[in-house]
Amino acid sequence: MSLFIASLNSGSNGNCYYVGNHDEAILVDGGISCRETEKRMKRLGLSLKKVKGIFVSHEHGDHIHGVPALSRKHQIPVYITTATRALVNLELKEHLTFSFRAHEPVKIGSNLAVTAFPKQHDACDPHSFIVAGNTVKVGIFTDIGSACEHVTNYFGQCHAAFLEANYDEEMLANGGYPYPLKERIRSEKGHLSNTQALQLFREHKPAFMSHLLLSHLSRDNNHPRLVRDLFNRIAGKTSIIIASRDKESRVYHIRNLPDTRSPIVDHRLQLSLFQ
Template identity: 40%
Template structure:
């Protein structure tokens, strides 16, 4: 599978995942022009995108959605809460309302919704699989619930939120209400919570960890690298930023997993995932 972050940060998020036959985007949180430019840098044609999956309605996840999906007539999958909260008026033929724990097939890709804690109306993250390699995209995580733990345990490739450094947030210029919103269990994960969580729940199958959704004021690439790098010397470690796209990664170039793969179809995700209370 090929995958990359076209943008990742508190000002915009967009993630690309594809196999030989099918390609999807998770979120379109930068404007359509920049999506196209960053795709062009990687040799990706927008016309190859078969579906867009939206995690929630915050602007940094939907900013370019309306223009991009209309321009290329791409179906959009999102929960009813996210669609209502977005206040977007998308063509009816392009909108597909899903449950937060729904499993959708786009060709040979399987996309599993992952209910989570975040201060949005009906948010979910996604786990994408081709039946052999599992890619988890987990950002905007207010707190670590059983659903999130489960995805970490299943992931060969994990795009994981490291949003803020606690000291920078505490001493920064954000007003108290905003600081509290970020760390009250419905906002985002700090670097250290993100690190402790992955160290506790990762399995031998994790081969690539990508840190993303960094805060522009309360974090830095260097802080994230210093926090994570000493603990992940034996797997590939990358940091996605707001400034440019990552390289286009190929799962075939990664070291083979140390444990036998668990095929995603053997797991009943709808039976496993539970709904965090609102």
């Protein structure tokens, strides 16, 4: 069994992540417009017909902006906690809206299961997710102020992960953001710095993790080359990819192969996924 993953966009301007197999898929968050989601998935050869759920991590606009339109147009169920839904006025169809609870897997189709877990972030009821397809697990670890026990436990199970590396500490400290915003970003309910993300990776990465997509990079307080070089020094067999805040990534084929050394990008598979 294998999974296919892609970042459709990653950053404060919008977040949306794709995880699926040959038959069904899910999106984590929908922070870009419905039209842009459609365009990017089409370019990747991914079919919205196979998307069986949108899982909402929290209520911030860069994670929910495109969710209502995407759900209505393509009749995609939305999974959102009761507390998060009560806080925001998302125009969701009742028959397409479902709640989830932490640590209780949600079955999607015949071969996917999505497990949510609480995280530290300045939102009402924030969660991150593990997507499992038989023996393969992919984690989405973004918008996290600190690597709590839930994060470290689930990260250690992943064959691939989207991991936040939001800011370089020196760039944030010396940059032009107002002091209260700097404090919010680096608080325990803010975002992970490059150093914090690197520590999580160094201390909890399983030997079988083949791909790490560094995500939610700040436009003003980070730089892709800086964070890529930082992680590549200790990456070993894990391929380091930067998830762009401006465009979609490639589709990566994640398999349970302990000796995987480089990203597998099979364009024939991408074409078949769109059918």
